Amino acid sequence: MSETTHISPSNSSDTTAIVMSGIRPTGYLHLGNYFGAIRNYIKMQDEFTCYFMVADLHSLTTHPDTKSLKANVQRVLAENIACGLDPDKACLYCQSHVYETGELYLYLNMLAYLGELEKTVTFKEKARQHPDNVNAGLLTYPVLQTADIIMHRASLVPVGKDQEQHLEMARNFVKRFNHRYGEVFPEPQAFNYQQHLVKVPGLDGSGKMSKSENDMATLYFADDDELIRKKVMKAKTDSGPTAPNSIKPDYIENIFLLMKLVSASDVYEHYDKAFNEANIRYGDLKKQLAEDMIRFIAPIREKSTTILTDEKYLKGIMEKGAEMAGESAAKTMKLVREAIGLNYY
Ligand code: TRP
Secondary structure (H helix, E strand, C coil), X not given: CCCEEXXXXXXXXXXXXXXXXXXXXXXXXXXXXXXXXXXXXXXXXXXXXXXXXXXXXXXXXXXXXXXXXXXXXXXXXXXXXXXXXXXXXXXXXXXXXXXXXXXXXXHHHCCCCHHHHHHCHHHHHHHHHCHHHCCHHHHCHHHHHHHHHHCCCCCXXXXXXXXXXXXXXXXXXXXXXXXXXXXXXXXXEEEECHHHCCCCECCCCXXXXXXXXXXXXXXXXXXXXXXXXXXXXXXXXXXXXXXXXXXXXXXXXXXXXXXXXXXXXXXXXXXXXXXXXXXXXXXXXXXXXXXHHHHHHHHHHHHHHHHHCCHHHHHHHHHHHHHHHHHHHHHHHHHHHHHHCCCCC
16 A cells, blocks of 8 residues: 655755644543654654644534534644644644635545545545444545645655555545646655654553543543553553563563653663563552653643643634644645636636
């Protein structure tokens, strides 16, 4: 299928490359989001021209009830900023504030065929989950996503594996546009720093940390210290290895993986050695991990709470982002209208 561009630090300082990604406003970021995506964004904002967007319009495809939309958008912005996304380094904006998106989406819809849209894995999944709401917006979700990306003529799109099919479709739409109307857009590629894409395991020994999995197995940045302790202490273990240098069962490997992400390296080494000597107390390991998790999560939670209470600050961020993204969109749309031949006056 499609390729992900892996860029190593030595060839990644092309500041002219444009990066674009969208963040769903589902609220409540967790550790999986951080190590799987946000940490990449934070690195990229120092190296590229970046546009990071809250995909509020996309959420309308599956969430017709918009009562909690504002709070969700504010939360996702606050949490991402608390994690280190910097509105002075990257353009942080809301999809719905760039009105040109709807226009570009319309043009792209003429280049998207029913057959390919119906074959999209994410569409089929959502149609199966919500058979009563298989709307055209859901069908053309990848078209809207393409509009987001190419609005800034971005070529690098930091996304996870689950988005690679959408990126492949985006390339097809771009090829058709360029072929039909003239070269306007670069072909976007999925992107990650190879060594930075970490799959964070859940605390229940199975699967990855994600919103749709068991909530007790997922650590959220909104969790308070007590809840973090409770979740970590409940993580699955056993009575320990019976012989030195045993192979770690998956659920134990997962706990060590989490420890590697948030604990000091000597702490990790200490417990790894204890495991290899078949002399480990999982209770101690989990107590240590819980405290290190709290040290990692608490400052982000507190920063996010502070940001969330400051509506004026958040509004300012959104306005600044809308202005920057709007400028970029206006330039692109001028080229698009000219290319299509919609320049009668
Ligand atoms: N579809 C993406 C997701 O589910 C979100 C998204 C919307 C996006 N627009 C985008 C991602 C543009 C990358 C680029 O996570």
